[in-house]
Amino acid sequence: MATVRFEKAQRWYPGADTPAVPGIDLEIEDGEFMVLVGPSGCGKSTTLRMLAGLEEVNSGNVYIGDRDVTKLSPKDRDIAMVFQNYALYPHMTVADNMAFALKMAKVPSEERKVRVREAAGILGLTDYLDRKPKALSGGQRQRVAMGRAIVRQPQVFLMDEPLSNLDAKMRVATRTDIAKLQADLGITTVYVTHDQIEAMTMGDRVAVMNFGELQQVDTPLSLYDRPNNRFVAGFIGSPAMNFLEGEMTDGGLRIGDYDLPVPRDVLQKATDGVVVGVRPEHFEIASDNNGIPIEVTLVEELGADAYIYGTTDVQGTPGHLVVRGLARRDVAKGSTVYVSADAERIHVFDKATEKRLN
Amino acid sequence: MIKLINAALAIVAGVGGMLALFWILNAIVERLPGRWEERLKPYVFIGPAVALVGLFLVYPAVQTVIYSFADKNSQKWVGFENYKALWNDDNFRSALLNNLLWILVVPAVSVVIGLLIAVLADRLRPTSEKVAKSVIFMPMAISFVGASTIWRFVYDTRFAEGDEQIGLLSAITTGLGFDPVSWLRLDAWNVNDFLLMAIMIWLQAGFAMVLLSAAVKGVPEDTLEAARIDGANELQIFFRVVVPQIWPTVIVVFTTVLILVMKVFDIVYVMTGGNADTDVVANIFVEELIEFGDDGRAAAVVVVLMIAVIPVMIYQVRRFRMQEAGR
Amino acid sequence: MTQAAPTVDVDPMGGEGQKPPRAQRFTLGSVVVRATVALLCLLWLVPTIGLLVSSFRSEEAVKEDGWWTVFASPLEFSQWTLDSYDSVIFDQGMGSAFLNSIVVTVPATIIPIMIAAFAAYAFTFMRFPGRDLLFILVVGLLVVPLQVAFVPLLRLFSQYELNGTFLAVWLAHAGFGMPLAIYILRNYMASLPHEIIESAAVDGASHFRTFWSLVVPMSVPALAAYAIFQFLWVWNDLLVALLFLGAGENEVVTINLRDLIGDLGQEWHLLTAGAFISMVLPLAVFFALQRYFVRGLTAGSVKG
Numbered sequence: 007m008a009t010v011r012f013e014k015a016q017r018w019y020p021g022a023d024t025p026a027v028p029g030i031d032l033e034i035e036d037g038e039f040m041v042l043v044g045p046s047g048c049g050k051s052t053t054l055r056m057l058a059g060l061e062e063v064n065s066g067n068v069y070i071g072d073r074d075v076t077k078l079s080p081k082d083r084d085i086a087m088v089f090q091n092y093a094l095y096p097h098m099t100v101a102d103n104m105a106f107a108l109k110m111a112k113v114p115s116e117e118r119k120v121r122v123r124e125a126a127g128i129l130g131l132t133d134y135l136d137r138k139p140k141a142l143s144g145g146q147r148q149r150v151a152m153g154r155a156i157v158r159q160p161q162v163f164l165m166d167e168p169l170s171n172l173d174a175k176m177r178v179a180t181r182t183d184i185a186k187l188q189a190d191l192g193i194t195t196v197y198v199t200h201d202q203i204e205a206m207t208m209g210d211r212v213a214v215m216n217f218g219e220l221q222q223v224d225t226p227l228s229l230y231d232r233p234n235n236r237f238v239a240g241f242i243g244s245p246a247m248n249f250l251e252g253e254m255t256d257g258g259l260r261i262g263d264y265d266l267p268v269p270r271d272v273l274q275k276a277t278d279g280v281v282v283g284v285r286p287e288h289f290e291i292a293s294d295n296n297g298i299p300i301e302v303t304l305v306e307e308l309g310a311d312a313y314i315y316g317t318t319d320v321q322g323t324p325g326h327l328v329v330r331g332l333a334r335r336d337v338a339k340g341s342t343v344y345v346s347a348d349a350e351r352i353h354v355f356d357k358a359t360e361k362r363l364n
Numbered sequence: 365m366i367k368l369i370n371a372a373l374a375i376v377a378g379v380g381g382m383l384a385l386f387w388i389l390n391a392i393v394e395r396l397p398g399r400w401e402e403r404l405k406p407y408v409f410i411g412p413a414v415a416l417v418g419l420f421l422v423y424p425a426v427q428t429v430i431y432s433f434a435d436k437n438s439q440k441w442v443g444f445e446n447y448k449a450l451w452n453d454d455n456f457r458s459a460l461l462n463n464l465l466w467i468l469v470v471p472a473v474s475v476v477i478g479l480l481i482a483v484l485a486d487r488l489r490p491t492s493e494k495v496a497k498s499v500i501f502m503p504m505a506i507s508f509v510g511a512s513t514i515w516r517f518v519y520d521t522r523f524a525e526g527d528e529q530i531g532l533l534s535a536i537t538t539g540l541g542f543d544p545v546s547w548l549r550l551d552a553w554n555v556n557d558f559l560l561m562a563i564m565i566w567l568q569a570g571f572a573m574v575l576l577s578a579a580v581k582g583v584p585e586d587t588l589e590a591a592r593i594d595g596a597n598e599l600q601i602f603f604r605v606v607v608p609q610i611w612p613t614v615i616v617v618f619t620t621v622l623i624l625v626m627k628v629f630d631i632v633y634v635m636t637g638g639n640a641d642t643d644v645v646a647n648i649f650v651e652e653l654i655e656f657g658d659d660g661r662a663a664a665v666v667v668v669l670m671i672a673v674i675p676v677m678i679y680q681v682r683r684f685r686m687q688e689a690g691r
Numbered sequence: 692m693t694q695a696a697p698t699v700d701v702d703p704m705g706g707e708g709q710k711p712p713r714a715q716r717f718t719l720g721s722v723v724v725r726a727t728v729a730l731l732c733l734l735w736l737v738p739t740i741g742l743l744v745s746s747f748r749s750e751e752a753v754k755e756d757g758w759w760t761v762f763a764s765p766l767e768f769s770q771w772t773l774d775s776y777d778s779v780i781f782d783q784g785m786g787s788a789f790l791n792s793i794v795v796t797v798p799a800t801i802i803p804i805m806i807a808a809f810a811a812y813a814f815t816f817m818r819f820p821g822r823d824l825l826f827i828l829v830v831g832l833l834v835v836p837l838q839v840a841f842v843p844l845l846r847l848f849s850q851y852e853l854n855g856t857f858l859a860v861w862l863a864h865a866g867f868g869m870p871l872a873i874y875i876l877r878n879y880m881a882s883l884p885h886e887i888i889e890s891a892a893v894d895g896a897s898h899f900r901t902f903w904s905l906v907v908p909m910s911v912p913a914l915a916a917y918a919i920f921q922f923l924w925v926w927n928d929l930l931v932a933l934l935f936l937g938a939g940e941n942e943v944v945t946i947n948l949r950d951l952i953g954d955l956g957q958e959w960h961l962l963t964a965g966a967f968i969s970m971v972l973p974l975a976v977f978f979a980l981q982r983y984f985v986r987g988l989t990a991g992s993v994k995g
């Protein structure tokens with residue numbers, strides 16, 4: 007068990023114009039479940055693979071515990087990795103797949119057997135130990151890949167989108183299984199996904215990346231409640247946050263005929279205007295006509311509550327807005343409703359730098 | 365018996381020796397400090413292969429070019445004498461022309477027959493298809509010498525009064541009332557050349573068929589259906605829809621057979637020894653080397669062959685690059 | 692060569708169980724189709740049948756009339772004899788040539804495969820300076836005529852008194868077969884999932900270990916395909932045997948057959964028997980392992 011630390015670790019693929027990861031600084035605590043999340047191509051896998059030793063680190067350093075592993079080959083790093091396509095050895099049985107790394111580490115065969123049985127027991131694979139991967143279902147293969155990692159009892163688990171090949175239902179079930187397993191084993195884990203729900207539900211902390219750069223590293227709730235910048239605000243949360251622009255006035259923002267109060271000191275920090283983010287649940291349907299008028303195009307009734315999708319032609323608004331309303335309110339498609347934001351819960355970003363201001 | 369034991373020993377020693385070599389080199393490299401290990405290991409893996417290729421192909425190729433400018437025992441430089449001598453040699457010139465004929469005929473006919481079988485057999489019942497294709501493919505396993513023996517028997521002719529023809533071809537022609545002919549000496553209209561080419565086609569059509577068949581079966585069904593709905597008839601579908609899609613394979617087959625044709629000497633060597641105006645360049649190489657012991661000329665012949673394959677080589681490398689870029 | 696293997700997993704040889712409703716693909720008169728195929732098959736088969744039949748007939752019979760006359764009374768067993776085989780194998784040396792061919796072929800097949808497999812692994816899974824250039828060289832050498840090698844090699848071998856020895860042919864075939872072997876094996880290995888190799892690295896396997904425990908077992912189809920290819924090539928080769936081994940004690944079947952043709956050109960009973968002996972093993976290998984061979988061909992091949 008160990009901490010993991012990236013120090014300005016850079017990866018520049020040969021022949022690329024820009025580095026895939028220009029230099030990442032990240033500290034992961036002992037036993038922590040850290041999720042790397044971000045849109046496709048943002049460098050999550052690259053970061054993980056630098057930690058695994060599968061990509062060369064062009065500059066900077068990577069530490070596992072106190073050891074500088076920057077130049078070590080994967081086999082010397084004491085890590086285990088679960089791959090997106092599982093990478094099971096097709097000609098070996100499940101048991102042999104799980105025992106392979108132990109064999110490489112010259113663990114005596116008695117102990118190997120014991121550890122494989124144990125891991126198989128945890129994952130419910132005991133009945134399948136003699137099968138080849140071909141004869142397993144997708145979910146079982148995924149578990150074998152997990153099993154292969156946990157028999158090793160490594161310092162760090164690395165997982166690169168290990169659930170993306172499962173169907174939606176399996177994914178949700180396995181999500182919690184993995185999180186629980188990790189908590190039980192207490193092994194430091196770095197988990198890559200592009201799915202923000204996975205990130206929010208699984209991680210102790212979540213690192214959001216974009217264009218190779220870390221945007222924010224925080225607990226899921228902090229990310230949700232206090233996103234550092236506009237990108238994180240838009241990336242985390244579903245349905246996504248609404249962004250509004252308007253004319254800056256003395257004590258707020260004027261959006262069409264609607265006045266949204268924003269503290270003066272926050273507005274003063276802006277270099278060139280602000281963008282205000284409002285989560286769907288922080289809109290309220292106004293009883294009078296004081297608010298942003300939206301024309302309802304779709305109502306998503308979820309039973310417990312409802313999402314109202316609408317368009318508006320007020321300048322500065324994105325054209326489409328999502329508002330969470332109470333369920334069974336019978337807001338009719340085509341009707342116009344007025345919505346106002348909860349001034350306490352808004353997120354104010356600088357229009358130019360996109361940094362959070364409040 | 366002793367020989368077989370020797371062979372067994374050779375296998376054990378050869379394979380074992382190679383394994384030991386790899387193992388030892390690997391062990392040595394693994395003892396080196398980290399950086400060096402990573403850096404040197406690839407060369408341990410490719411080392412023996414590179415050594416073999418270097419020793420048996422690259423070095424001799426360079427050396428051959430050098431020898432081609434020296435006399436028969438490579439004692440003194442003769443400049444372009446060897447090439448001039450070849451050029452002035454009627455036999456060599458006719459061999460060049462014969463080669464040209466082979467190149468024009470054999471690859472094209474092999475492709476056409478291969479494609480014919482590939483397409484037609486595709487429409488038979490599965491068992492018949494398998495049998496038919498195996499029959500056409502079978503000569504792939506037969507050596508050029510073996511094939512030459514088979515066909516020499518077909519082309520055999522007897523002239524003595526009262527002898528029955530035992531060669532199939534002569535039996536048929538005399539049966540039709542013609543006089544017996546010595547087929548392999550019949551150089552009018554290059555008949556003997558074509559008879560030799562027939563052997564090559566017989567050997568290579570199966571290869572063409574296998575590759576083209578794979579390509580034809582890979583043509584997506586829906587493109588055929590779309591064409592059918594657009595009102596094309598079967599011939600139009602074949603030439604406008606199928607052929608364009610398998611064209612890359614056609615080119616592959618064509619060039620492969622082409623290269624083979626340029627360098628095969630066995631058939632001519634065994635059937636006619638190059639007599640009766642049937643010689644080809646690759647056979648002249650063997651003649652110069654063995655019969656005349658003229659290494660300079662032999663080397664010059666090889667250089668001519670090498671120059672002839674260079675365009676194919678460039679094409680090959682370019683195709684490979686494109687393929688890799690798309691990988 | 693560089694044949695982009697067809698993406699659909701079809702068996703170009705056809706056969707049971709893999710025919711989509713293809714009968715409908717074209718509706719050309721099926722009689723014409725069958726007749727054409729039958730005719731071509733007959734044309735392809737008849738010369739070989741003539742050889743086979745004649746090799747089992749007596750000398751007098753072969754010289755008396757055409758082999759096709761036996762079909763008038765094929766069941767008259769007195770006309771069949773193994774005399775020609777007896778004579779070819781023991782008097783003409785085809786027997787010992789057959790053994791020599793085995794002695795030449797087996798090591799000349801196995802040794803290059805192993806060496807090429809190591810190289811193909813490095814070309815596929817390792818990064819090192821000069822890799823792409825070296826591989827381009829391999830691709831280029833695929834088409835170079837073997838003839839380039841002989842003049843210098845004959846001299847080199849004679850320096851070490853290797854001419855006429857098996858070692859010379861083994862080495863030569865290993866060298867000549869190398870580009871194609873590397874090419875086929877690398878193309879195959881490049882199609883293996885990269886993740887598996889990376890996973891092995893993370894699991895602590897060295898390259899040597901990954902090669903033996905993972906890549907070799909997973910590459911069996913390609914290894915088999917190339918093995919068959921090289922086996923047929925070496926067995927059937929005349930040129931290398933002619934120049935490095937020659938006639939005499941160590942001669943192989945192709946050389947023996949050439950000499951039969953040269954010395955006994957009209958003794959058809961012997962020639963046919965000799966030719967058949969020279970063909971029987973490759974034909975057997977070929978039919979037994981045709982599947983692999985076909986796969987090897989479609990995976991990309993040309994012989995240098």
Ligand SMILES: Nc1ncnc2c1ncn2[C@@H]1O[C@H](COP(=O)(O)OP(=O)(O)OP(=O)(O)O)[C@@H](O)[C@H]1O
Pocket residue numbers: 019020022026044045046047048049050051052053200
């Ligand atoms: N082997 C490579 N050679 C060159 N460029 C690469 C290579 N691998 C990745 N890249 C580039 O580096 C960038 C980051 O890739 P990376 O695989 O880390 O993205 P990712 O965040 O994992 O995305 P995804 O969610 O799609 O897996 C991308 O722009 C990608 O095109």
Ligand SMILES: [Mg+2]
Pocket residue numbers: 050051052166
């Ligand atoms: Mg990725």
